Amino acid sequence: MKKKLVAALLAASMAIGLVACGSSSSSSSSSESNASASSGTSEAAALTESTSSVADSAAMEESSDSEKTEITVWHTWGAGPGLDAINEAVEEYNATNDKNVYVNINYIANQASGNTQTMDKLMAAVASGNPPEVALLDNFQVASWAAQGAIEPLDDLMQQNGLSIEGCYDWAKTGSIYKGDTYSIPYNGDCRALFYNKDLFTAAGLDPDDPPETIEELEDYAKKLTIMDGDNYKQTGLVPWYKAGKPIYTWGWAFGGNFYDESTNTLTLDDPGVVEALQWEVDFANEMGGEKFVNYASGLGSDAEDPFVNGTLAMVIRGQFDIANMKEYNPDLNYGMAPIPSKEAGKSVSWCGGWGWTIPKGAKNQEASIDFLKFMLSKDAQTKLISTNSFSPVVEFNEEMYGNDETMKVYMDALETAQVRPQVPVGQELWDGLNTVLDSALHGEGTPEDLLTDLNTSMNEKLQEYN
Amino acid sequence: MKEKQIKEYKGGIEARKARMGLIFTLPWIVGLIIFYGYPLVSSIYYSFTSYSILNAGKFIGFKNYKDLFHDSLFWKSIANTLYFSALSVPINIISGILIALLLNVKIKGIGIFRTIFFIPTLVPVVATATVWKWILNSNYGLLNDILGIFGISPIPWLADAKWSKISLVIIAAWGIGQQIVINLAGLQDISTEYYEAASIDGANGINKIIHITIPLLTPVIFYNLVMGLINSLQIFTLPYALTNGEGSPVHSLTFYVMYLYNNAFGYMKMGYASAMAWILFVIILALTMIIFKSSTKWVNYQ
Numbered sequence: 019m020k021k022k023l024v025a026a027l028l029a030a031s032m033a034i035g036l037v038a039c040g041s042s043s044s045s046s047s048s049s050e051s052n053a054s055a056s057s058g059t060s061e062a063a064a065l066t067e068s069t070s071s072v073a074d075s076a077a078m079e080e081s082s083d084s085e086k087t088e089i090t091v092w093h094t095w096g097a098g099p100g101l102d103a104i105n106e107a108v109e110e111y112n113a114t115n116d117k118n119v120y121v122n123i124n125y126i127a128n129q130a131s132g133n134t135q136t137m138d139k140l141m142a143a144v145a146s147g148n149p150p151e152v153a154l155l156d157n158f159q160v161a162s163w164a165a166q167g168a169i170e171p172l173d174d175l176m177q178q179n180g181l182s183i184e185g186c187y188d189w190a191k192t193g194s195i196y197k198g199d200t201y202s203i204p205y206n207g208d209c210r211a212l213f214y215n216k217d218l219f220t221a222a223g224l225d226p227d228d229p230p231e232t233i234e235e236l237e238d239y240a241k242k243l244t245i246m247d248g249d250n251y252k253q254t255g256l257v258p259w260y261k262a263g264k265p266i267y268t269w270g271w272a273f274g275g276n277f278y279d280e281s282t283n284t285l286t287l288d289d290p291g292v293v294e295a296l297q298w299e300v301d302f303a304n305e306m307g308g309e310k311f312v313n314y315a316s317g318l319g320s321d322a323e324d325p326f327v328n329g330t331l332a333m334v335i336r337g338q339f340d341i342a343n344m345k346e347y348n349p350d351l352n353y354g355m356a357p358i359p360s361k362e363a364g365k366s367v368s369w370c371g372g373w374g375w376t377i378p379k380g381a382k383n384q385e386a387s388i389d390f391l392k393f394m395l396s397k398d399a400q401t402k403l404i405s406t407n408s409f410s411p412v413v414e415f416n417e418e419m420y421g422n423d424e425t426m427k428v429y430m431d432a433l434e435t436a437q438v439r440p441q442v443p444v445g446q447e448l449w450d451g452l453n454t455v456l457d458s459a460l461h462g463e464g465t466p467e468d469l470l471t472d473l474n475t476s477m478n479e480k481l482q483e484y485n
Numbered sequence: 486m487k488e489k490q491i492k493e494y495k496g497g498i499e500a501r502k503a504r505m506g507l508i509f510t511l512p513w514i515v516g517l518i519i520f521y522g523y524p525l526v527s528s529i530y531y532s533f534t535s536y537s538i539l540n541a542g543k544f545i546g547f548k549n550y551k552d553l554f555h556d557s558l559f560w561k562s563i564a565n566t567l568y569f570s571a572l573s574v575p576i577n578i579i580s581g582i583l584i585a586l587l588l589n590v591k592i593k594g595i596g597i598f599r600t601i602f603f604i605p606t607l608v609p610v611v612a613t614a615t616v617w618k619w620i621l622n623s624n625y626g627l628l629n630d631i632l633g634i635f636g637i638s639p640i641p642w643l644a645d646a647k648w649s650k651i652s653l654v655i656i657a658a659w660g661i662g663q664q665i666v667i668n669l670a671g672l673q674d675i676s677t678e679y680y681e682a683a684s685i686d687g688a689n690g691i692n693k694i695i696h697i698t699i700p701l702l703t704p705v706i707f708y709n710l711v712m713g714l715i716n717s718l719q720i721f722t723l724p725y726a727l728t729n730g731e732g733s734p735v736h737s738l739t740f741y742v743m744y745l746y747n748n749a750f751g752y753m754k755m756g757y758a759s760a761m762a763w764i765l766f767v768i769i770l771a772l773t774m775i776i777f778k779s780s781t782k783w784v785n786y787q
Contacts, residue, residue, distance in 0.1 A: 138750050141538050166753060168539040249638075313641035316734065317624035447752045453731060461646060461735045 086120040087386045089151035092140060094128050094373075099342070100407050101125065107399040111390060119386045124150070140378065144168050149378035151387045154205060157193030157372050157438070158445040164196040165443035165484050169376040171199040175384060181392040183411075189370040189438040190411035196441055202374030203391045204411030206403060208337045209429050209436060210262045210368045212236075212359060216352045218243055218253070218332040229356035231366070233272065236333070236359040237302065243332035244306065254306075254325070256333045257315045258299045259456055261326075263335035266452045267369055269295035271437050273361045278440035285440060285448070285481065287474035288467070294361075296466035300459050312460045322347050337371075338429055339407055355428050368432035369439070372411060409433060443484045448477055532759035538749075542756055549760035559761070561736055562744040563768075565650065569740065570717040573654045578709055581661045582702065585668030586694065599669070606662035614726035617656045618643065643727065646737035653724060653738065657717070664709050671705030672698065676787070703784045711776055718769055721746065741765055 091108075095101045108123045126139050143149045155163060163169045176182065183191055183204060190204035216226035222242050230236040240255030262268060270277060275291025278284075286292075303311050318325050325331035327348045335358060344351055357366035375391050377384055393399055400410045401419070409429065410416050416433065420426040442448065455469045464472075507514075532549055535542035553559045588599050605613070620627045621642035629639040642652040679697045688696070721742040724732065730747065732739025741761070749758035 141750070141753075145538050162753060163539070166537055166539040309645075313623055313644040316644040317622045317626075317641070319622070319625070323625070444752070450731070450747070450751070453733075454736060457731075457733050457735050463735055 086118050087383055088120045088122055089383050089386050089390060090122045090124060091152040091154075091375075091390070092124050092126045092137070092150045093154040094126060094137065096125065096127070098407075099405055103403045103405065107394065107402045110398070110402075111393045115389065115393065117386060117389045119383075119389060121390055126153075141168075144378045144380070147380055149381050151377065151381045151383050152375050152390065153378055154373050155202060155376050157190075157202065157204075157374050158441075158449070160194065160202045160374060160376065161196045161441045162443045162445055163376065164199070164201045168379050169201050170379060170381070170384070171201055172203070172377065172388070173200050175377075175388045176200065176203075179385070179388045179392060181388055181395070183395070185414060186411045187370070187413055187433055187436070189433075189436045190372055190374075192438045192441060193370075193372055194374050196443075202376045203395055205373045205375055205394065206408035207370045207372035207411050207433070208339050208408055209370050209432050210268060210335055210337045210358060211428050211432065212333060212356045213326060213336050213340070214333045214354055214356065215326065215329060215331075216354055218329065222332075226354065229354060230333075230359045231357070232363050233298065233359050233361050240302075240333065241305075249310075251307075251311075251314050251330075253330050253332065254314075255331075256302075257318065257331065258302055258335075259460070260315060260318060260331070261334050261336040261340070264453070264456070265449070266292065266296060266456055267437070267439060268335055268358065269299060271367045271369060272358055273298070274365065278442065283442075283481065283485065285442065285474055285477050287452075287477065288471045291361075293467045293470055296456065296459055296470065299456070300466060303460055309461075326353075327351060338409070338426075342407060355425065357428055357432060366432070368436045370433065370436040371439070372408075442481055444477060444480050447480065451477060528759040528762060531756050532763055534756045535754075536756040536759070537753040538755050539753065545756070549757045550764075552757065553760060553764070558736060558739065558744060562739050562741045565737065565739060566718055566720070566741040569650055569653060569720065570714060572650070573657050573717050574710065574713045576654060577658055577661050577664060577713055578706060580658060581664035581668055581709065582699075582706070584661070585665050585672055586698070588665065588669060589672045599665075602665055603662035605659050610722040611726045613656065613660065614723055617652075617659075618727060621652050621656075644734060646735045649734060649737045653727070656723060656727075657720075664713070667705055667709060668702065671702050674787075675701045700785045701787055704786055707776075707780050707784045711773060714772060714776070715769055718765065718772075 093104060095104055105123065108121050112120055126137055128137060137153065137155070140149070140153050155169075160169070164171075181203070183194060183200065186194075186204050187207070190207055194200050194202040194204055212229060214229050219226040219229075219239075224239060224242060230239045236256065243253065243255030244251070245253040257263070258269060267277065270289070270292040273291040273295035275289045275293075275295055276286050277289070277292065279286050303315075307314075318331075321343070322328070324343070324347065326334045326336075327344060329348075329351070344353070358368055360366045375394065377387055381387065394403075395412065397412075397415060400412060400415045404410045404415060404419050410419070413433075416430065420430055439445065440448070451473045455466075455473050458464050458469055459466045531542075533546060534544050535548075584602060588595065588602065608616075623629060623639055623641040623644045626642065628642070632640065640648060642648050675698065679701070680693055683693050683697060719742050720740050724738045724740050725743050725746070728738050730743065730751075732743060742765070745758045745761045745765070748754045748761065
């Protein structure tokens with residue numbers, strides 16, 4: 019009887035485990051938090067396994083005549099269009115390359131939290147002296163890995179093999195370079211804009227074809243778009259720190275602030291523009307109801323519960339990577355995309371995140387790897403990889419793809435001038451630190467100026483240790 | 486002469502038995518030394534270096550420890566962890582005993598009730614965290630809806646630093662099935678003779694619980710106290726999954742091991758994290774020793 023009970027319990031636990039793994043959604047392109055990133059892991063791993071085994075058998079047939087150089091590549095795209103695209107590109111490379119290289123592509127899960135994008139497994143592999151030939155890294159982490167001496171500088175190899183990143187956007191180039199050396203080959207990029215609900219604009223008597231351009235207008239619109247139901251928020255106009263507005267970078271740059279002085283290699287988080295931006299967020303929260311508004315905002319959901327998707331939030335800053343989400347959860351949503359409003363009219367600035375291929379220290383077959391990376395940056399591969407999930411880092415290819423698409427114009431303009439997070443070896447700590455500052459400021463635990471000054475002091479101290 | 490031979494012979498058997506025993510346990514011992522002993526000892530060394538996993542680092546003496554004492558988040562994470570343990574451990578022990586007493590009653594279908602209370606412990610912690618995130622959501626959460634029926638205005642469970650740790654205590658109390666099972670075993674171990682004797686002397690139910698059950702359950706309570714304390718001081722998965730590793734709001738859910746993990750694998754400061762690990766070890770050791778010392782005063786064995 020007791021054994022039966024134990025067996026039943028075990029079976030129940032397994033069933034629960036299966037259910038827990040059932041839902042999957044992964045986007046490795048964004049740096050925004052994504053709670054469900056871990057849940058897609060097992061499914062995605064299974065997918066990769068099956069695709070690579072198909073590729074394996076194909077390679078077996080070809081490799082009968084001569085010895086192939088096999089290179090192992092690690093990436094972080096879970097299931098979805100990102101994974102399909104990368105597999106398609108790799109298959110083509112395996113079938114067509116003239117260097118007799120066979121690429122073994124592997125999905126490696128990120129650290130479970132969406133907050134930290136470090137690949138723990140890669141760390142262990144490099145430390146043990148047996149790294150994969152190529153690994154994909156988020157560009158704001160490239161400096162950390164380079165400073166640790168864990169990835170190879172690529173300039174010589176690139177030159178010998180005729181690989182150049184000159185055709186890339188500035189943000190992609192900056193994101194690949196640490197202290198003058200190129201450490202990563204850009205793979206993709208993402209970009210942020212103001213999303214606004216046209217129907218809600220019309221209902222509030224605003225022109226749906228005239229989105230706000232300045233911070234002043236944005237605030238004015240936000241108030242007009244907020245509808246209270248007694249003490250509760252029935253509809254809100256804007257939550258500045260929701261989605262891609264969460265990183266202080268977004269508003270700091272919109273207020274004309276600077277986060278980093280490259281010439282002196284110092285962070286400038288106490289820059290007047292950055293302080294003003296954070297102060298604006300705090301003031302905005304206070305006008306909207308203070309603590310009540312902050313608590314309401316932290317309970318906002320995602321996917322089908324996403325307030326912008328279900329029409330209870332009128333404006334939000336988000337990335338192009340969310341377009342697919344909107345299509346999935348509410349295809350009828352009538353929304354527009356516009357440049358991120360700025361303090362001064364006409365000075366809109368967005369920022370780009372992106373991923374790049376790196377060669378870990380001590381990796382074998384570096385020549386073959388560079389040949390593969392050259393292909394991945396070619397038009398052939400990039401046209402397969404471009405989707406609304408991510409842009410190409412190469413100016414020319416995006417323009418060919420989206421040049422005539424009116425709705426994407428906002429991104430085509432933004433990509434040209436977009437900022438990129440500081441290339442410092444304390445990128446992750448800085449990211450977490452800025453999130454803490456925002457959190458503390460919104461909960462009234464210190465003024466924006468004090469908080470940013472303190473963080474700036476401690477971060478610069480840490481940065482000095484790398485000089 | 487003969488006796489001596491027998492002795493030697495016996496000694497030989499003992500020695501052989503010991504040798505065989507050692508050989509059979511060797512795989513385990515080797516594993517323990519390589520995978521536990523070595524990392525444990527080397528982490529002492531690493532705590533004095535700037536080791537980053539990717540880089541061996543330099544020997545920097547007590548710098549990591551000094552830096553820790555000036556790290557406000559380090560102190561905050563200790564305060565959070567102790568606060569949580571001080572709330573969670575007693576609540577879990579008391580509710581664990583109460584529920585075990587209820588589940589010890591001889592009624593029909595008691596097995597079903599026991600199963601119901603044990604099931605939450607089988608749910609993976611990450612799934613638990615996800616479900617509770619919805620239940621405790623301040624805007625559309627189930628719990629606030631239920632409270633709303635009684636006219637209680639919405640509580641910002643996980644949104645406000647004042648409530649977040651209490652929320653975590655509630656979630657942690659959901660998984661006390663393990664303790665209940667141990668308590669049940671302890672309850673069934675208490676000889677019925679004591680109860681019979683007490684009944685003859687005219688003791689009622691409450692008296693029996695206070696004067697027989699609780700005192701004789703103290704060895705089990707002692708075990709649950711020690712294990713509960715060690716586990717709660719090392720709490721990681723639940724708050725990490727609940728807050729995406731951020732410990733928000735305002736680091737009210739940044740617990741000691743979470744901060745240790747972020748330092749080691751997020752910021753590549755393994756030396757710093759090793760120093761943190763040893764400080765935690767000393768804290769746990771000290772608290773456990775205090776409990777052990779005090780146990781002679783309150784733990785009764787049958």
